[in-house]
Amino acid sequence: MEQLHAAIQQLETKLIQLKERYAQQKLLIEQLQQENEQLRSTIALQKQQHPLIHKKGKTKDTLQQLTQVENGDIKKLLEHYIKQISECIDFLDKLN
Structure with missing residues (x-):
């Protein structure tokens, strides 16, 4: 018990x-x-x-623009794209 x-x-x-x-x-x-x-x-x-804007075919459009632009304008266009990429990298760094 x-x-x-x-x-x-x-x-x-x-x-x-x-x-x-x-x-x-x-x-x-x-x-x-x-x-x-x-x-x-x-x-x-x-x-x-x-x-973040992601459009389909954005790379293809960029390549078409580059092939249609004169040499002097290509440099400006590339600098513009580089600046945009740098801004995106800075933004992503801030998120971390």
Whole structure:
């Protein structure tokens, strides 16, 4: 009978520990869900503030422009593209 009492006491202790752990895990899950939602909102806001425009065929269009432009204008056009690339790199560096 005494062993039965001890076993019941151990089970009750384990049950209490499991309930406490469940409550902690539930709280952690809620916190992580809130953090996840905040991060999703932040990402959405960043996308709105700094949209990166990706057009299909952009490279092809650029090559066509380069072949149609005179030599002096090619240098200006290339400098313009280099400047745009540098701005994109700076923007990406700021994100990190």
